[in-house]
Amino acid sequence: MSNYYANLLKRRAKAFLESTQTDFAKGNYYLVLFHVEQFLQLYLKHLLYMKIGDYPKTRSVVRLIKDVIRVYSKNRLREFYEKNLETLYLLEEAYISSRYLPREYDKDIAERVLKFAEKVLEVLEWLEKRS
Numbered sequence: 001m002s003n004y005y006a007n008l009l010k011r012r013a014k015a016f017l018e019s020t021q022t023d024f025a026k027g028n029y030y031l032v033l034f035h036v037e038q039f040l041q042l043y044l045k046h047l048l049y050m051k052i053g054d055y056p057k058t059r060s061v062v063r064l065i066k067d068v069i070r071v072y073s074k075n076r077l078r079e080f081y082e083k084n085l086e087t088l089y090l091l092e093e094a095y096i097s098s099r100y101l102p103r104e105y106d107k108d109i110a111e112r113v114l115k116f117a118e119k120v121l122e123v124l125e126w127l128e129k130r131s
Helices: 002-025 029-052 061-072 075-083 085-100 107-129
Strands: none
Touching: 002 029, 002 107, 029 061, 029 085, 029 107, 061 075, 061 085, 075 085, 075 107, 085 107
């Protein structure tokens, strides 16, 4: 059951990431940020579940990435976190805004977040392979 659940989290994470291309093409930039946040949240939960069999019931990507850093003890992830802290907080804001506030984002920020998503996927896949 645990591998099934962990793989489900990962599949859903990647599905959210794939949807960002359609969101961007349609000019739904707020959805780009929302879907990148959902991708990151689920992938981090996947990593925690694979390592410890559970994850905190939070929606905070900052909290989740801190937990992954602690559990996996990899400097590369810590460095990535420190370098991209502002983007992580932006994604948390985008998650909240998408549900509760009339917040819009422009094409430039959506492009930056898409590039961030590519980098974070690379780092998380690297981490997963080395665990």
